[in-house]
Amino acid sequence: MKYILLMSGTKVGVDGYHAWSPKDIQAHMAVLHSINDRLAASGEFVATQGLAEPTEAKVVRGEKNGIPVTDGVFPEAKEFLLGYWIVDVATPERAYVIAGQISAAPGPGGIPTNMPIEVRRFATFEQSGSK
Amino acid sequence: MKYILMMNTMKAGQGIPNWAGKDLQAHIAFMMNLNKDLRDSGELVSAEGLSFPDQAKLVRAGKNGVPITDGVFPESKEFLAGFWIVDVDTPERAYAIAAQASAAPGPGGAPLNMPIEVRPVMSAPPPEMM
Numbered sequence: 001m002k003y004i005l006l007m008s009g010t011k012v013g014v015d016g017y018h019a020w021s022p023k024d025i026q027a028h029m030a031v032l033h034s035i036n037d038r039l040a041a042s043g044e045f046v047a048t049q050g051l052a053e054p055t056e057a058k059v060v061r062g063e064k065n066g067i068p069v070t071d072g073v074f075p076e077a078k079e080f081l082l083g084y085w086i087v088d089v090a091t092p093e094r095a096y097v098i099a100g101q102i103s104a105a106p107g108p109g110g111i112p113t114n115m116p117i118e119v120r121r122f123a124t125f126e127q128s129g130s131k
Numbered sequence: 132m133k134y135i136l137m138m139n140t141m142k143a144g145q146g147i148p149n150w151a152g153k154d155l156q157a158h159i160a161f162m163m164n165l166n167k168d169l170r171d172s173g174e175l176v177s178a179e180g181l182s183f184p185d186q187a188k189l190v191r192a193g194k195n196g197v198p199i200t201d202g203v204f205p206e207s208k209e210f211l212a213g214f215w216i217v218d219v220d221t222p223e224r225a226y227a228i229a230a231q232a233s234a235a236p237g238p239g240g241a242p243l244n245m246p247i248e249v250r251p252v253m254s255a256p257p258p259e260m261m
Contacts, residue, residue: 004179004181004211005190006211047177049135049216049252049253050252050253051135051250051251051252051253052250052251052252052253054250056250056251057248057249057250058222058226058248058249058250059246059247059248059249060136060226060229060230060233060246060247060248060249061230061233061244061245061246061247062230062231062232062233062234062242062244063230063244066230066231066234067230068226068227068229068230068233069230070226070249077207078209079208079209080250081135081137081211081250086179092188096188096190096198096200097198099190099198100190100191100192100193100196100197100198100199101192101196103190103191103192103198104192104196112192114191114192115191116189116190116191117189117190117191118187118188118189118190119187119188119189119190119200120181120182120186120187120188120210120211121181121182121186122179122180122181122182123179123180123181123182123183123213124182
């Protein structure tokens with residue numbers, strides 16, 4: 001079963017991350033890389049991706065003539081996707097364990113961020129378009 | 132340049148589970164067709180649909196490393212319904228694809244004109260973060 005683990009945050013939260021010391025950022029990234037390595041070794045890794053800053057986000061709608069209408073104004077409380085992991089696991093509980101590991105990645109001073117990770121199963125009614 | 136196109140929904144959503152079978156079929160056929168066009172043009176990296184928000188869980192690490200799961204979300208929360216990752220030459224091309232997805236048909240075949248969030252995907256973290 002494929003699950004996606006979504007790491008989200010508000011604009012304010014992202015600004016906070018920019019204030020972390022390089023050492024804290026390195027320690028955080030090292031733990032995430034180590035999680036990726038272990039998922040690759042267990043054969044559960046499908047994909048992971050980090051997204052660019054929310055400041056680069058646009059919201060697009062199609063107009064009547066098909067021309068895209070872009071806007072970049074979002075409510076302050078909006079949660080932006082920061083990154084995700086796609087894992088292929090035997091049980092939902094296993095997906096929760098991996099999400100727990102990501103949640104425990106260290107923040108400033110090495111203290112676990114305990115950030116919430118949203119866990120969702122992929123829909124099966126539609127054929128996957130992934131290559 | 133890689134972009135992610137995100138289709139978000141509230142829990143109430145577009146009421147997709149209540150759509151008529153014909154409307155749902157037309158919607159999915161439209162999406163499959165869009166995916167096919169993007170695959171043919173070599174721009175599709177991946178496309179995925181997610182299960183409905185009622186199956187979403189929020190997970191945090193407990194002190195002992197045991198995951199703590201919760202399934203209660205604020206009413207106003209936007210849920211990711213699905214996404215495309217495309218590899219395109221310009222942001223404008225990503226916006227054009229997003230507009231196509233936005234115009235997917237809803238009940239009675241009327242375009243949904245749903246908002247699609249478009250963001251560049253990071254190529255790799257800066258060296259100082261590695």
